[in-house]
Amino acid sequence: MTAQAELEADQTETMTVREAIREALREEMRRDEDVYVMGEDVGRFGGVLEVTGDLFEEFGEERVRDTPIAEAGFVGAATGAAATGTRPVVEIMFSDFMGVSMEQTMNQMAKMRYMFGGKTEMPVTVRTTEGGGMGAASQHSGTVHAWIAHFPGLKAVAPGTAASAKGLTKAAIRSDDPVFIFENKMIYEREGEVPTDEDFTVPLGEASVEREGADVTVVATQRLVGESLDVAADLEGDVSVEVIDPQSLYPLDTDTITDSIGKTGRLVVADESPLSYGIHAEVATRVVENAFYSLDAPIQRVGTPDTHMPFSPPLEQEVLPDGDGVRAAIERIT
Amino acid sequence: MTAQAELEADQTETMTVREAIREALREEMRRDEDVYVMGEDVGRFGGVLEVTGDLFEEFGEERVRDTPIAEAGFVGAATGAAATGTRPVVEIMFSDFMGVSMEQTMNQMAKMRYMFGGKTEMPVTVRTTEGGGMGAASQHSGTVHAWIAHFPGLKAVAPGTAASAKGLTKAAIRSDDPVFIFENKMIYEREGEVPTDEDFTVPLGEASVEREGADVTVVATQRLVGESLDVAADLEGDVSVEVIDPQSLYPLDTDTITDSIGKTGRLVVADESPLSYGIHAEVATRVVENAFYSLDAPIQRVGTPDTHMPFSPPLEQEVLPDGDGVRAAIERIT
Amino acid sequence: MSDYTLETEAGRREALRRMLLIREFDTTAGERFNDGDIPGFVHLYIGEEAVGVGTCGALEPEDYVASTHRGHGHCISKGLDPELMMAELYGKADGYCNGKGGSMHIADVEAGMLGANGIVGAGPPLATGAALTIDYQDRDQVALAFGGDGSVAQGQVHEAVNLAATWDLPAIFVIENNQYGEATPVEKQHNVDNLSDTAGAYDIPGVTVDGMDVTAVYEAVSEARDRALAGDGPTLIEAETYRYRGHYEGDHEPYRDEAEIEQWRERDAIESFKERLIERGELTEAEFEEMQAEVEETIADAVAYAKDADLPDPEQAYDDMFGEPVPEIQQFASRPRADGGTEGGDPT
Amino acid sequence: MSDYTLETEAGRREALRRMLLIREFDTTAGERFNDGDIPGFVHLYIGEEAVGVGTCGALEPEDYVASTHRGHGHCISKGLDPELMMAELYGKADGYCNGKGGSMHIADVEAGMLGANGIVGAGPPLATGAALTIDYQDRDQVALAFGGDGSVAQGQVHEAVNLAATWDLPAIFVIENNQYGEATPVEKQHNVDNLSDTAGAYDIPGVTVDGMDVTAVYEAVSEARDRALAGDGPTLIEAETYRYRGHYEGDHEPYRDEAEIEQWRERDAIESFKERLIERGELTEAEFEEMQAEVEETIADAVAYAKDADLPDPEQAYDDMFGEPVPEIQQFASRPRADGGTEGGDPT
Numbered sequence A, B: 001m002t003a004q005a006e007l008e009a010d011q012t013e014t015m016t017v018r019e020a021i022r023e024a025l026r027e028e029m030r031r032d033e034d035v036y037v038m039g040e041d042v043g044r045f046g047g048v049l050e051v052t053g054d055l056f057e058e059f060g061e062e063r064v065r066d067t068p069i070a071e072a073g074f075v076g077a078a079t080g081a082a083a084t085g086t087r088p089v090v091e092i093m094f095s096d097f098m099g100v101s102m103e104q105t106m107n108q109m110a111k112m113r114y115m116f117g118g119k120t121e122m123p124v125t126v127r128t129t130e131g132g133g134m135g136a137a138s139q140h141s142g143t144v145h146a147w148i149a150h151f152p153g154l155k156a157v158a159p160g161t162a163a164s165a166k167g168l169t170k171a172a173i174r175s176d177d178p179v180f181i182f183e184n185k186m187i188y189e190r191e192g193e194v195p196t197d198e199d200f201t202v203p204l205g206e207a208s209v210e211r212e213g214a215d216v217t218v219v220a221t222q223r224l225v226g227e228s229l230d231v232a233a234d235l236e237g238d239v240s241v242e243v244i245d246p247q248s249l250y251p252l253d254t255d256t257i258t259d260s261i262g263k264t265g266r267l268v269v270a271d272e273s274p275l276s277y278g279i280h281a282e283v284a285t286r287v288v289e290n291a292f293y294s295l296d297a298p299i300q301r302v303g304t305p306d307t308h309m310p311f312s313p314p315l316e317q318e319v320l321p322d323g324d325g326v327r328a329a330i331e332r333i334t
Numbered sequence C, D: 001m002s003d004y005t006l007e008t009e010a011g012r013r014e015a016l017r018r019m020l021l022i023r024e025f026d027t028t029a030g031e032r033f034n035d036g037d038i039p040g041f042v043h044l045y046i047g048e049e050a051v052g053v054g055t056c057g058a059l060e061p062e063d064y065v066a067s068t069h070r071g072h073g074h075c076i077s078k079g080l081d082p083e084l085m086m087a088e089l090y091g092k093a094d095g096y097c098n099g100k101g102g103s104m105h106i107a108d109v110e111a112g113m114l115g116a117n118g119i120v121g122a123g124p125p126l127a128t129g130a131a132l133t134i135d136y137q138d139r140d141q142v143a144l145a146f147g148g149d150g151s152v153a154q155g156q157v158h159e160a161v162n163l164a165a166t167w168d169l170p171a172i173f174v175i176e177n178n179q180y181g182e183a184t185p186v187e188k189q190h191n192v193d194n195l196s197d198t199a200g201a202y203d204i205p206g207v208t209v210d211g212m213d214v215t216a217v218y219e220a221v222s223e224a225r226d227r228a229l230a231g232d233g234p235t236l237i238e239a240e241t242y243r244y245r246g247h248y249e250g251d252h253e254p255y256r257d258e259a260e261i262e263q264w265r266e267r268d269a270i271e272s273f274k275e276r277l278i279e280r281g282e283l284t285e286a287e288f289e290e291m292q293a294e295v296e297e298t299i300a301d302a303v304a305y306a307k308d309a310d311l312p313d314p315e316q317a318y319d320d321m322f323g324e325p326v327p328e329i330q331q332f333a334s335r336p337r338a339d340g341g342t343e344g345g346d347p348t
């Protein structure tokens, strides 16, 4: 590490994931007048999950705009606005509500640039929350990021740490492509070190090796990054666990993951998506395609077992993937 | 084969995929008064892709119901109707329009039974068309079945032959679960032998070995079933190709596929979905999980290379997966 | 016959009792939520009781109701059992949804309750669908959807009302205008003065009624029901009302002040209906006290029942996904769970 | 200044010329489609010319227009180049979308054309968004969306108009009521007599105009534009019109008869506007013939140009997915294509 890099690495601040996202929004709104936020009760109310918080006070109601309950309307409007010269950041309160605006997402936002032969940019960012764990039941706990990662023309990111939350949000806003940010609602309070440099971004498509290890690679997303790091720390001495946060789901950083398998020969993929046709299968398949002869053991998937999130805590805990699941998966193959 | 089975197998009729679906609808509507069809111009007009054809003449406008252009409204209404005692079969003209009704699909149709602790059935069938090949451009050529296959609470089928088209349609209508039928629009004219027995169905979750082989397994869906069979016939003598049509995408018949790999040791997955996070990855991963030590070569995926369908024929042909792609994939690993 | 109607003295007393029951149920649910007994979210109906009770009083038991996230009052109005409701809020195995649904998804399709619904605007298409079944099977029923003022901005509500109107289905749409969608006042969500003005877009009758007056609501819904049964299609009714509590428990309510709440409290639906019954000689203060005491006991019993009831077994998480189960899920239901079963998925 | 306006003689002649250009373009497109020259689908605007031309005559070049699947007429009205349009229909590399879009997706965002659109109802949210940009950046423009009679049933149209109305955005919504959504007559899609009645749901002006009269359309849109620029919000205009051809080429049209078509043809917009100009002494028969001949030549040239132009290279299929390309797609763009490159995907 150069002295300069060390210096910069030093310039960090401890903040929660929620604060990191809010600061990313604030910095980008200060930097570029064309950036604004809209969504349900993001204004004076500060957002139901308190992410936009005090932005309203700094930027006012034009730039932190409350919308009617009309996801199709405002996601479609953001698409039209992005095509005509502004850079909206839309909040969809819960990712379960993405169905309301799926037409505008799949047929307009995702396709306009391509269908038009490149005759438009599409600098729109969509932030939304995902995941179970708070007893919010099936319509407020979904993890649907595989849909967006799969659908051509959209980029999808899913932060696991405060640093990536800030860096990905800033990269998304600066991008001229539509980017969805999937925020797991259970980690808003998770703290971490975040670079203070206003030009710090996490490039779309770069994974982060959150912990180095030699025996097994755990590719984990969102909440499961932290839980996997805890498991790795716990297993220290016994099993040497490498933990990778892909950060971007699409594009996906295949190289970082396959390089790791080259070293460890073992893969666990932990993501809260329903297992069938989820994130896991793509990660697994890329490894099989690119590191087939390095794999020493069957691949392990940790995810939601193709159910919805039930309400009652013992049921929800049953289906919610967690650190215990990651540990059991590691133990099965080491 | 028993004499009886032989007799029954004999009782087939040659028909196109389009006719097979229409006959399935006709038989089920005759069999059960609570079954009816609705969608845009499915009535006297006979459907834009002519699938409902003359059903209107037999059953009238109550049972072959034209709707306003309101996919959210009529998919939601079908959901409410299915919960209260009828068995609607909805046509969404092009699968690209599923975005309009995604809310009703994901949060109501897919979740009601579970959220209510089993207090309702959900006997609704959704038919829709997919795929490129007719110059219909990006908003009328999508292949989105991975979304439905991934989403908990929905079943998804995708016929590749006239027989499976009929059998799957009948099974879907008889099922008390929501089933999506993904009809590739390029194979409506494809002919095949179809059992005439009115109780012939293809059970949801059963794959079909369309051709036996020893060297490589091609798991192919929809249009690519026929194209893969042609390639297999072509390669006869050189390479012995087993072709499997999964028929159901969810549930997916893992056993039939992994048994085949146990025999061939080689897998090509051919499906028109965009490749990343598509159908291919799940099939590949199930094979890796269940037949890891049987695999003798890297898995090959043949699909749409993460673009939308472009309009101009040379562009469309470039990205559309086809028999040549399947052949090249086979050749890479045999 | 409905189990209560505002046409008879007994029915009016029953209506009052149900309003009290709702208020007691929700007051208690709020307390138990704040205690940490009830997980998840709760959206309370306190202040809006006249809308649910006036509406369901005009319906017959076989009629269908599609509810909202703020559904407790609709359920009680429709005659659901407070014990099983409370058990559901507590996530217990014998709650209405066996603990899978919670406050936002209480349903009893047999009893005509098509579910509370966590999605704003999702009720109307379901009610249109139920009305389609009714029409298709020539049954003598109606289907009614509740929606909030906020829901009127949702496209699916527009599509559903248009379908029902175009097809002359026996549907009724009741908009509970409680002045806010979460923190956003109705004027910032819509451009019309009255939400019932939207009925013009479907050429169906649209009326705005005083949602603090149970009789006014009852009358509007009765008329709409007659119209629906006569084959004359749907009606849109806006009931002006107010929620005394925050959007959900925990709402810090920066968007309104005490004075506004006080103004509405002065028009309290229970208070005014009680006064009216007393004036008409249909109720005495003492009878009211007794009714209130009974209601309190009912709800206290419901809480006791709910607390006492069993939580579901973890394996039940795998039930009810499908009528015909799939191996993808069954493999989890049947796996050994020595480790407490919370390990999440792994299909190998 | 608009490049034509119905306020001046020159402008009126230009309007007539554009109507002729549209008719000639679409007549020719239909023929070339039926020949098999043009792949995919085409939806022709023949009969509806007055709506597009009357509308765009009231707009300035910098105004935005979001179009529909039946977009050729809107594009020509907005001033797009018939050569590049025809090249796009032919799927050629220098068509408006480099052959990626075809008939249903012609766009030129720089020129204010936000695209034809294959999704019924998708234009209004895009126009609302363009109007939001205009408002946000304090520009002096408006954004206008076309929609068919069928699109009024779509929820996204409702949501978009409600947003524009609530936010007082400089938007205009023009409903082209050509009596059918595909094969379904307007009465089977809606319950209202006039689609402009839906404006009441947003408390915005709603007018129904004769869509066969280019001047009537022009006047309604002009007024709406003034209102929008003054900050008074959107207007909804229904233009009653008719398509002479089937829904798409190949439509067997079981849903209407010749007599109906004839009735509308008697009100032909081009014919009647031409007569009016002749009556006013602004045009002679000879000038008209000349205009018609010119237009035919323009379109013949466009076809010649389109036929002659190059098809895109197969590799171009991988361009334009993103501003910043992704390796998932790039691997295909760069692979060797000895086999003709039609083998489909394989990322290893």
Ligand SMILES: Cc1ncc(C[n+]2csc(CCOP(=O)(O)OP(=O)(O)O)c2C)c(N)n1
Residues within 6 Å of the ligand: A040, A069, A071, A093, A097, A100, C069, C070, C118, C119, C120, C121, C147, C148, C149, C150, C151, C152, C176, C178, C180, C181, C182, C247
């Ligand atoms: C489609 C959708 N968008 C957003 C939400 C989040 N949300 C839940 S309740 C609510 C406010 C609803 O307002 P209103 O319809 O007036 O009902 P009220 O809560 O006032 O009874 C919102 C925005 C949701 N549940 N569904």
Ligand SMILES: Cc1ncc(C[n+]2csc(CCOP(=O)(O)OP(=O)(O)O)c2C)c(N)n1
Residues within 6 Å of the ligand: B040, B069, B071, B093, B097, B100, D069, D070, D118, D119, D120, D121, D147, D148, D149, D150, D151, D152, D176, D178, D180, D181, D182, D247
């Ligand atoms: C969301 C959606 N549903 C269905 C279709 C299929 N479709 C294409 S055009 C059309 C009819 C449109 O009618 P209208 O809006 O009146 O326009 P017109 O064709 O008459 O100009 C339909 C149903 C579509 N393109 N998009």
Ligand SMILES: [Mg+2]
Residues within 6 Å of the ligand: C148, C149, C150, C176, C177, C178, C179, C180, C181, C182
């Ligand atoms: Mg409200």
Ligand SMILES: [Mg+2]
Residues within 6 Å of the ligand: D148, D149, D150, D176, D177, D178, D179, D180, D181, D182
């Ligand atoms: Mg029309």
